Amino acid sequence: MSDNLLTVKNLKTYFFTASGVSKAVDGVSFALNKGETMGIVGESGSGKSVTASSIIRLLPKIGKIVEGEINFEGRQILDLNKKELLNFRGKDIAVIFQDPMTSLDPVFKIGSQMVEMICAHQDVSKEEARKMAVEALKKVGIPQPEKRMDSYPYELSGGMCQRVIIAMAVCCKPKMIIADEPTTALDVTVQAQVLELLQELQDEMDTSILLITHNLGVVWKMCDTVMVMYAGKTVEYARSERLYEKPLHPYTWGLLDSMPKLSDTVKGELKAIPGVPPDLRLTGQCCNFYNRCPYATEICSKEVPPLLEVEEGHFVACHRQNQQEKLVRGEVNANE
Amino acid sequence: MPMSDKKVIMKVRNLTKEFKIRSKKLGEKPQILHALSDVSVDIYEGETLGIIGESGCGKSTFGKCLVQLHQATAGSVEYEGRQILGMKKDELKKIKRDIQMVFQDPFSSLDPRMTAGKLVEEPMVAHKIITDKKERSQRALELLKTVGLDVQHVHRYPHEFSGGQRQRINIARALALNPKLIVCDEPVSALDVSIQAQVLNLFNELQKEYNLTYVFISHDLSVIKHISDRIAIMYLGRIVELCDAESIYANPLHPYTKALLSAIPPESPFDKRERIVLSGEIPSPIGDQVGCPLAKRCGSCMERCKKEMPQLKDRGDGHQVACFLYE
Ligand SMILES: Nc1ncnc2c1ncn2[C@@H]1O[C@H](COP(=O)(O)OP(=O)(O)OP(=O)(O)O)[C@@H](O)[C@H]1O
Ligand SMILES: Nc1ncnc2c1ncn2[C@@H]1O[C@H](COP(=O)(O)OP(=O)(O)OP(=O)(O)O)[C@@H](O)[C@H]1O
Ligand code: SF4
Ligand code: SF4
Ligand SMILES: [Mg+2]
Ligand SMILES: [Mg+2]
Numbered sequence: 001m002s003d004n005l006l007t008v009k010n011l012k013t014y015f016f017t018a019s020g021v022s023k024a025v026d027g028v029s030f031a032l033n034k035g036e037t038m039g040i041v042g043e044s045g046s047g048k049s050v051t052a053s054s055i056i057r058l059l060p061k062i063g064k065i066v067e068g069e070i071n072f073e074g075r076q077i078l079d080l081n082k083k084e085l086l087n088f089r090g091k092d093i094a095v096i097f098q099d100p101m102t103s104l105d106p107v108f109k110i111g112s113q114m115v116e117m118i119c120a121h122q123d124v125s126k127e128e129a130r131k132m133a134v135e136a137l138k139k140v141g142i143p144q145p146e147k148r149m150d151s152y153p154y155e156l157s158g159g160m161c162q163r164v165i166i167a168m169a170v171c172c173k174p175k176m177i178i179a180d181e182p183t184t185a186l187d188v189t190v191q192a193q194v195l196e197l198l199q200e201l202q203d204e205m206d207t208s209i210l211l212i213t214h215n216l217g218v219v220w221k222m223c224d225t226v227m228v229m230y231a232g233k234t235v236e237y238a239r240s241e242r243l244y245e246k247p248l249h250p251y252t253w254g255l256l257d258s259m260p261k262l263s264d265t266v267k268g269e270l271k272a273i274p275g276v277p278p279d280l281r282l283t284g285q286c287c288n289f290y291n292r293c294p295y296a297t298e299i300c301s302k303e304v305p306p307l308l309e310v311e312e313g314h315f316v317a318c319h320r321q322n323q324q325e326k327l328v329r330g331e332v333n334a335n336e
Numbered sequence: 337m338p339m340s341d342k343k344v345i346m347k348v349r350n351l352t353k354e355f356k357i358r359s360k361k362l363g364e365k366p367q368i369l370h371a372l373s374d375v376s377v378d379i380y381e382g383e384t385l386g387i388i389g390e391s392g393c394g395k396s397t398f399g400k401c402l403v404q405l406h407q408a409t410a411g412s413v414e415y416e417g418r419q420i421l422g423m424k425k426d427e428l429k430k431i432k433r434d435i436q437m438v439f440q441d442p443f444s445s446l447d448p449r450m451t452a453g454k455l456v457e458e459p460m461v462a463h464k465i466i467t468d469k470k471e472r473s474q475r476a477l478e479l480l481k482t483v484g485l486d487v488q489h490v491h492r493y494p495h496e497f498s499g500g501q502r503q504r505i506n507i508a509r510a511l512a513l514n515p516k517l518i519v520c521d522e523p524v525s526a527l528d529v530s531i532q533a534q535v536l537n538l539f540n541e542l543q544k545e546y547n548l549t550y551v552f553i554s555h556d557l558s559v560i561k562h563i564s565d566r567i568a569i570m571y572l573g574r575i576v577e578l579c580d581a582e583s584i585y586a587n588p589l590h591p592y593t594k595a596l597l598s599a600i601p602p603e604s605p606f607d608k609r610e611r612i613v614l615s616g617e618i619p620s621p622i623g624d625q626v627g628c629p630l631a632k633r634c635g636s637c638m639e640r641c642k643k644e645m646p647q648l649k650d651r652g653d654g655h656q657v658a659c660f661l662y663e
Contacts, residue, residue, distance in 0.1 A: 043528045043529075043530060044499075044528050157617060159617070160617075187390040187391050187555065188390075188555070188557070188596065188599045188600055188601075189390065189595065189596065189599040189614060190390075191599070191601075192599040192601075192611055193613075196611075214528065214529065215601060216601075217600065217601025217602055217603065218601050220601065220602045220603070220604055220605045220607065221601050221602050240605045241605045241606070244604050244605050244606075254530060255529065255530065257533075258529050258530045258532070258533035259529050259533075259558070260532075260533070260536065260558040260559050260561070260562035261558055261562075261603050262557060262558050262561050262585055262597075262600065262603065263585070263603060264558075264561070264562055266561065266562070266564070266565070266581045266582060267384075267540060267562070267563065267565075268562070269537055269540070270533035270536055270537055270562070271533065272530060272531075272533035272534040272537055273530035273533070273534075274534070276498050276500070276501075276531070
């Protein structure tokens with residue numbers, strides 16, 4: 001078993017907007033081990049990206065962490081001062097976003113951006129930094145890396161740009177990579193290449209990866225553990241194999257069922273989850289999935305279900321999954 | 337039912353679309369971008385023809401040529417036996433009603449100043465099909481109900497709907513003219529899986545009810561496989577393989593199809609598939625193409641492939657492939 005790198009406990013990040021308080025992250029808990037990959041899945045707006053920005057404490061002004069604990073290698077991230085925080089972001093963590101253009105400046109050459117970034121975080125000369133950059137570009141499979149150093153981002157395809165970002169991450173040898181939908185904008189063949197590249201680098205550097213995706217296939221390919229989020233909350237967390245074989249939360253069931261699969265029969269009916277996610281200003285009064293859940297009972301509309309460890313390493317937040325009751329998938333309200 | 341018993345609703349032959357790209361250097365001749373090259377396919381009434389391929393392979397161009405949003409450079413499109421390319425405007429107008437399109441982006445494709453009801457009425461006004469106001473709004477309500485919305489939604493504006501609901505409005509608009517064929521260009525790509533499933537089910541239900549024909553474009557093979565009767569795989573402006581939906585998974589033939597399938601993320605943590613790697617990137621569609629478009633990346637490339645263009649050929653069982661390995 002590997003050791004723990006990052007632990008997040010009951011994290012809550014709210015946005016204080018003109019129209020009310022939006023509980024974007026409202027109770028997220030998980031642990032990420034060294035050298036492992038954890039996936040975060042969930043519907044659009046469920047708080048995946050805000051969870052990631054909270055960990056590196058890069059939130060817009062109206063966003064505030066109101067509760068919780070973020071522990072990174074024994075350090076309390078919420079207690080770091082400005083300088084420590086900059087150090088933490090620069091040295092320990094690298095971030096890869098969906099759109100590589102959010103991390104690349106369109107008016108500067110790839111090479112100078114890489115050199116600048118390396119020099120900012122490491123004590124090396126410009127020449128050394130340049131060598132490191134070329135080496136990293138080569139490692140991520142960019143042909144003619146010396147020549148590519150002089151390219152502008154717009155001269156490269158989306159997949160190539162994403163490789164450049166990964167190359168930048170490689171230079172910093174971070175302890176953790178946060179990848180927020182890194183392949184969503186890419187074609188499947190390019191996606192496969194980029195994911196495999198991440199895996200290779202992880203093996204080499206023993207980096208941990210926090211991988212945000214809405215594609216469960218990507219989770220099965222990449223992740224050791226997975227957290228399912230719904231309306232700002234962790235609703236289930238387990239090892240990937242476990243979550244696949246024995247998912248426990250009704251929302252997870254819905255998510256698994258609504259994914260079309262290549263092995264499905266043609267034109268069969270998909271089991272969609274009816275309805276839409278709740279307004280985040282109104283959540284936190286009961287189970288957030290209550291209005292869409294076919295298994296809901298009375299208590300679900302009155303109390304927030306706590307996140308419980310129902311088996312070793314398998315956490316779930318549902319009133320009907322605990323010591324007293326073990327809900328079975330498909331048996332809708334069997335006990336009523 | 338064998339395909340030969342079915343009625344061909346649209347017959348596409350050698351459809352080609354080129355774009356002139358102005359050169360950056362002054363005085364140089366403009367270059368030709370081959371967005372769609374020599375595409376021939378029969379579309380059967382009541383079927384869903386899925387179109388799949390990577391970004392830039394010409395899927396949208398194909399769809400837009402079918403609904404006449406693009407003027408094809410060459411080739412022919414016959415709708416119910418009548419040639420529609422180059423048809424006179426007033427004659428074409430009637431046919432245009434029959435052929436509708438639904439786009440990917442549910443956010444930008446609706447006029448933000450119009451209510452859901454008015455949005456659905458708009459195509460009826462434009463095509464003057466129901467002139468009586470009351471009757472028209474009644475019909476709009478019916479259509480909104482068909483796509484799973486109701487009375488409470490009629491007076492709402494687009495920003496008051498979720499992505500899935502907006503896509504439903506788009507579908508209701510397409511249905512307003514009682515079309516026979518709908519080209520759906522990535523209609524669920526912007527939606528979350530749980531919402532995507534609702535919309536895919538809706539497409540299937542509507543097809544059964546109105547015997548609609550779909551040309552369904554997507555880059556997601558699981559979605560395409562789920563909704564289609566037959567699937568066309570495109571690469572660099574051409575159809576490289578065409579077969580029924582089951583066969584693409586059970587018996588893919590073209591080296592590109594095989595590579596594409598192997599790159600799809602697994603269906604479970606235990607599914608460890610071997611990936612077939614295509615070296616290099618997709619070549620540019622600009623300039624003339626000699627030989628097989630996959631030649632530079634294909635592991636089975638032969639001498640012949642570098643000189644000749646393989647044609648899409650039926651292997652006798654309706655499974656068509658454009659590759660010299662099967663000749
Ligand atoms: N700057 C902000 N101001 C106000 N609300 C915000 C802001 N950023 C995010 N939110 C809200 O926080 C919630 C969670 O957003 P988040 O971006 O984490 O979702 P997500 O799970 O990453 O979704 P997606 O899959 O679409 O990326 C959303 O309801 C969003 O509207
Ligand atoms: N109006 C245009 N002018 C010039 N080139 C164009 C135009 N429209 C499309 N193209 C080019 O034609 C080719 C095919 O584009 P098309 O939009 O049909 O691809 P696609 O398969 O729909 O891709 P995507 O999956 O990204 O939507 C591309 O190389 C594209 O750059
Ligand atoms: S707590 Fe109730 S409503 Fe929530 S997921 Fe469990 S059964 Fe469904
Ligand atoms: S024709 Fe030749 S190059 Fe083209 S796909 Fe077939 S084997 Fe490969
Ligand atoms: Mg996000
Ligand atoms: Mg397109």
